[in-house]
Amino acid sequence: MDKAAILARVQLPDDFKFALADVLTSDSMASLRAFLQAEYAQNKTIYPPKSQIFNALNTTPLSQVKVVILGQDPYHGAGQAMGLSFSVPKVVPKPPSLQNILKELSNDLHIPISNHGDLTYWASQGVLLLNAVLTVEAGRAGSHAGKGWELFTDAVIDVINTQTTNTVFILWGSYAKKKGRFIDPNRHLILTANHPSPLSANRGGFFGTSPFSRTNDYLIRHGKAPIDWALPQT
Numbered sequence: 001m002d003k004a005a006i007l008a009r010v011q012l013p014d015d016f017k018f019a020l021a022d023v024l025t026s027d028s029m030a031s032l033r034a035f036l037q038a039e040y041a042q043n044k045t046i047y048p049p050k051s052q053i054f055n056a057l058n059t060t061p062l063s064q065v066k067v068v069i070l071g072q073d074p075y076h077g078a079g080q081a082m083g084l085s086f087s088v089p090k091v092v093p094k095p096p097s098l099q100n101i102l103k104e105l106s107n108d109l110h111i112p113i114s115n116h117g118d119l120t121y122w123a124s125q126g127v128l129l130l131n132a133v134l135t136v137e138a139g140r141a142g143s144h145a146g147k148g149w150e151l152f153t154d155a156v157i158d159v160i161n162t163q164t165t166n167t168v169f170i171l172w173g174s175y176a177k178k179k180g181r182f183i184d185p186n187r188h189l190i191l192t193a194n195h196p197s198p199l200s201a202n203r204g205g206f207f208g209t210s211p212f213s214r215t216n217d218y219l220i221r222h223g224k225a226p227i228d229w230a231l232p233q234t
Contacts, residue, residue, distance in 0.1 A: 075088065084120065134152075
């Protein structure tokens with residue numbers, strides 16, 4: 001299959017599709033597609049659903065990206081993953097890391113903690129909720145690591161780094177910090193902290209870091225509209 005045919009089949013916003021054309025048509029992505037096809041052929045349950053694998057990029061096109069919150073891989077429990085890092089559908093209980101994120105948001109901006117964990121509202125305002133790995137087998141955390149997704153999401157980060165200005169990158173935990181190591185700190189704001197998982201957050205270094213207010217202060221200073229972090233209540 002030639003490059004044009006491959007790109008025609010990719011369901012992404014045009015700006016991301018063309019910026020990522022080289023990686024989308026690479027041998028690495030071909031191998032990843034073959035791996036996923038084999039997993040589906042074995043009737044394995046893969047999260048998120050196929051229609052939501054690229055949910056982050058589809059909800060927040062490149063032209064709209066103002067903030068990137070980088071996660072590791074999707075939730076592996078039934079019904080949790082929806083293609084947005086840290087987010088779960090409204091009807092699903094909030095996982096511990098997300099509970100801590102919303103607790104820090106409440107402490108930072110005095111916003112009441114929402115009664116759900118669907119972060120689509122953030123994504124619709126320019127917050128790219130990107131996982132490093134975009135699929136996972138049910139019940140097996142990290143099972144699709146090292147299959148090719150990391151090269152793809154490295155390319156996403158590189159495109160944002162080079163083709164946008166004054167973007168805020170929020171990197172929680174050592175994995176996210178390592179993945180963001182090539183972001184230009186003279187061009188963007190990089191906010192780092194411990195991971196919001198209970199084990200890490202309760203050791204210190206996450207609560208009290210005020211990423212949400214610091215993000216908005218930076219956006220305003222650079223002539224961009226701040227993010228309304230208050231999730232609509234259901």
